[in-house]
Amino acid sequence: MNLLPLFFALPLAGAFLIPILSKIWRGFSDLIANSITTILLFLSFYSLNLFEEGEVIIYKMGGWPPPLGITMVYDHLSALIVISIAIVVFAASIFSIRYLEHFTGRVKFYTLFMLITAGMMGVAITGDIFNLFVFVEIASISSYALVAFGIEKEELEAAFKYMVMGEIASLFLLFAIALLYGRASTLNMADLANTLSVAGRDQLFWFVAAILLFSFAIKSALFPFHSWLPDAHPSAPAPVSAILSGIFVKVLGVYALIRLSFNVFGLTPQNSPIFFHILIFLGLVSVFFGGIIASRQRDYKRLLAYSTIAQIGFIMVGIGIGNFWAIAGGLFHILAHAITKSLLFLTSGAVVYATGKRDLEELAGLGKTMGITAWSYRLATLSLSGLPPLVGFFPKLFIIIGACQAKLYWLAILLAILSVFTLAYLLKIIRKVYFTTKEVSTPETPFSMRLSMLFLVILMILFGFGFQGLLNSLIIPATKVLLNGTGYGRAILGG
Amino acid sequence: MFFFITTLILIIIGLYAIVTKTNLIRIIIGFAILEYAINFFFALVGFKKGALAPIITQVDGPKNFVDPIPQALVLTAIVIGLATTALMLSFAIKLYQKHKTFDITKIKELKG
Amino acid sequence: MSLIVRKIASIIGGFIFLYGIYIVLHGHLTPGGGFAGGVIIAGSFVLFVLAYGTDESGEKKRFFIASIFESIGALFFIGIAFFGLFLGSLFFLNFLPQGLPLKLLSAGTIPLSNIAISIKVGAGLFSIFLALAATKYFLEE
Numbered sequence: 001m002n003l004l005p006l007f008f009a010l011p012l013a014g015a016f017l018i019p020i021l022s023k024i025w026r027g028f029s030d031l032i033a034n035s036i037t038t039i040l041l042f043l044s045f046y047s048l049n050l051f052e053e054g055e056v057i058i059y060k061m062g063g064w065p066p067p068l069g070i071t072m073v074y075d076h077l078s079a080l081i082v083i084s085i086a087i088v089v090f091a092a093s094i095f096s097i098r099y100l101e102h103f104t105g106r107v108k109f110y111t112l113f114m115l116i117t118a119g120m121m122g123v124a125i126t127g128d129i130f131n132l133f134v135f136v137e138i139a140s141i142s143s144y145a146l147v148a149f150g151i152e153k154e155e156l157e158a159a160f161k162y163m164v165m166g167e168i169a170s171l172f173l174l175f176a177i178a179l180l181y182g183r184a185s186t187l188n189m190a191d192l193a194n195t196l197s198v199a200g201r202d203q204l205f206w207f208v209a210a211i212l213l214f215s216f217a218i219k220s221a222l223f224p225f226h227s228w229l230p231d232a233h234p235s236a237p238a239p240v241s242a243i244l245s246g247i248f249v250k251v252l253g254v255y256a257l258i259r260l261s262f263n264v265f266g267l268t269p270q271n272s273p274i275f276f277h278i279l280i281f282l283g284l285v286s287v288f289f290g291g292i293i294a295s296r297q298r299d300y301k302r303l304l305a306y307s308t309i310a311q312i313g314f315i316m317v318g319i320g321i322g323n324f325w326a327i328a329g330g331l332f333h334i335l336a337h338a339i340t341k342s343l344l345f346l347t348s349g350a351v352v353y354a355t356g357k358r359d360l361e362e363l364a365g366l367g368k369t370m371g372i373t374a375w376s377y378r379l380a381t382l383s384l385s386g387l388p389p390l391v392g393f394f395p396k397l398f399i400i401i402g403a404c405q406a407k408l409y410w411l412a413i414l415l416a417i418l419s420v421f422t423l424a425y426l427l428k429i430i431r432k433v434y435f436t437t438k439e440v441s442t443p444e445t446p447f448s449m450r451l452s453m454l455f456l457v458i459l460m461i462l463f464g465f466g467f468q469g470l471l472n473s474l475i476i477p478a479t480k481v482l483l484n485g486t487g488y489g490r491a492i493l494g495g
Numbered sequence: 496m497f498f499f500i501t502t503l504i505l506i507i508i509g510l511y512a513i514v515t516k517t518n519l520i521r522i523i524i525g526f527a528i529l530e531y532a533i534n535f536f537f538a539l540v541g542f543k544k545g546a547l548a549p550i551i552t553q554v555d556g557p558k559n560f561v562d563p564i565p566q567a568l569v570l571t572a573i574v575i576g577l578a579t580t581a582l583m584l585s586f587a588i589k590l591y592q593k594h595k596t597f598d599i600t601k602i603k604e605l606k607g
Numbered sequence: 608m609s610l611i612v613r614k615i616a617s618i619i620g621g622f623i624f625l626y627g628i629y630i631v632l633h634g635h636l637t638p639g640g641g642f643a644g645g646v647i648i649a650g651s652f653v654l655f656v657l658a659y660g661t662d663e664s665g666e667k668k669r670f671f672i673a674s675i676f677e678s679i680g681a682l683f684f685i686g687i688a689f690f691g692l693f694l695g696s697l698f699f700l701n702f703l704p705q706g707l708p709l710k711l712l713s714a715g716t717i718p719l720s721n722i723a724i725s726i727k728v729g730a731g732l733f734s735i736f737l738a739l740a741a742t743k744y745f746l747e748e
Binding site: 137141145148152153159182187 | 506510513519522526529530533536537540562564565568571572575578579582583586587589590593594602603
């Protein structure tokens with residue numbers, strides 16, 4: 001497919017076109033950014049028609065054959081991630097048009113926005129481990145700058161803290177790549193998979209696996225390594241919070257971890273139970289503490305940030321159980337949580353835009369005047385806590401089914417209880433912000449903000465009612481890619 | 496072997512500086528040490544005793560080169576390191592502008 | 608800076624710039640290339656700014672020009688990659704004739720990419736220097 005490099009080349013080109021063209025006319029920055037995210041959205045859905053289940057699209061950069069040159073690999077797992085990124089980025093870029101009125105430096109914002117998009121897209125479709133590191137760094141560095149975008153005391157402190165944690169993770173990723181290169185003398189992920197499965201598992205193999213787990217646990221903010229997230233995500237402007245919480249941690253943390261551990265290292269629950277038990281443990285602790293701490297917050301965005309930690313925990317538990325339905329649930333939750341959590345952060349942006357406040361004690365009675373924001377928030381709450389017709393119900397159901405199939409009944413019951421607990425802390429915002437009868441006269445949010453929120457609400461309902469189609473066309477093929485294990489290497493290199 | 500132990504020591508020094516120092520600039524120096532240690536390690540991975548630097552000066556020249564790929568990758572990693580160091584320094588400068596101090600124990604607006 | 612520094616800088620600066628261009632143009636034959644050459648080119652500009660000093664308006668002007676050149680360099684690089692996509696249906700395809708090995712005009716698009724990278728790196732590094740040097744204006748306040 002000739003269109004594959006467009007996924008990261010278009011935003012990259014946009015990032016450098018915006019600073020030049022916006023010197024001619026300031027409106028170009030909005031125009032270019034929004035048209036590129038729209039094109040990405042169409043491309044990502046269109047790309048699903050181009051290949052069948054079990055097929056892999058291989059794109060050779062510059063025409064070099066796979067073990068030598070950089071390859072781009074597009075299978076259903078990549079497609080799932082690319083679609084999630086495209087949806088969140090599209091909604092966030094529409095939302096940014098009016099939200100940025102509070103900020104100076106619209107051009108710089110859109111440049112960083114395009115770079116973070118390019119980095120995430122690159123991570124999702126690359127088939128080369130060093131290229132993965134480069135894209136991780138492109139996305140990370142632009143995210144540090146975006147977190148500090150307000151350049152006030154809190155933002156700078158949060159960004160510095162985030163950067164210290166994130167850079168340690170990135171440098172250890174580089175260290176692991178160096179060890180892998182010394183071991184296998186190749187950087188192509190398919191070739192690595194073949195070499196590692198032939199070479200067998202010695203201490204170095206497990207050492208590299210441990211470093212990678214540590215690195216991606218920081219990037220995905222699992223519980224003991226989470227401390228940067230509740231500061232960094234609320235400090236960013238709301239559309240960026242939506243990207244960071246909605247999709248960024250999943251692409252850089254969860255996706256990179258599962259791609260490397262399943263497809264390159266060939267780990268399965270049968271041959272490496274300790275690794276998967278660690279994942280279940282970290283995930284469960286994240287769900288538990290994320291939920292507990294979230295319920296004690298009094299800041300709109302911090303509460304949502306802690307909720308992100310809890311939901312990432314759900315994904316990790318699903319991956320850690322490791323049978324078909326649990327992994328399908330985990331992958332489905334990546335998409336479902338991307339839609340709902342970015343919607344929740346966009347409502348926080350609408351509230352901040354209208355009132356300028358984030359403290360739950362000071363906000364009250366917005367349910368009447370900001371009707372669409374309030375209803376978006378309510379629907380997203382119901383979806384995330386698992387009300388049946390909405391999209392958030394199915395992933396948790398699948399994870400619980402998977403836990404039952406793996407004979408982990410205590411885990412299934414615990415997950416069901418913790419899933420209801422999600423409703424408890426998210427309802428706190430409804431009760432404080434939208435439900436009280438106090439009369440206030442805040443204006444309804446501008447049209448473009450309502451449009452982006454409505455887009456996500458419609459997707460949430462559509463994917464909920466049409467989950468069967470989504471499951472068959474995207475989630476199940478993506479799960480089969482993961483369960484194929486090191487067959488990934490044979491599928492790309494042949495033989 | 497001596498060089499690998501050196502990289503290990505350098506990595507530990509870098510991590511120690513990042514974890515224990517309270518001055519923003521010293522933390523950034525710690526990052527620089529950690530980054531260079533890992534780059535050094537990566538360059539060592541491609542080393543071969545007695546081999547030449549991978550520069551082709553004639554068409555049918557000698558062929559026993561060290562592995563050039565780690566060197567190219569380290570160059571990329573250095574470029575990325577330049578960007579991170581510059582961004583970190585600019586955060587440090589902005590924090591100094593707001594707080595008039597580089598001491599992170601005195602910069603505590605957030606709860607964590 | 609003193610007269611001696613200024614005089615020496617004005618003599619040496621041009622040679623440093625030329626050396627940077629040499630490194631860039633021979634990037635596909637010898638060690639060096641776009642990044643190393645770009646750093647040297649940026650170094651020559653940094654030398655001039657250090658020797659002759661600058662004020663706030665001059666710094667803003669330089670920053671503006673450097674940021675434009677940075678974007679142009681990056682667009683040039685992506686443009687080369689897109690040309691490969693349009694001409695040969697592969698991103699980053701080396702669509703130019705390869706030439707003889709070890710000659711200056713060889714290796715297809717690689718020298719062009721080196722030039723693009725050197726513009727990007729030179730302008731980018733110089734603007735990083737300007738941004739960090741600009742802190743002296745608010746620290747004195």
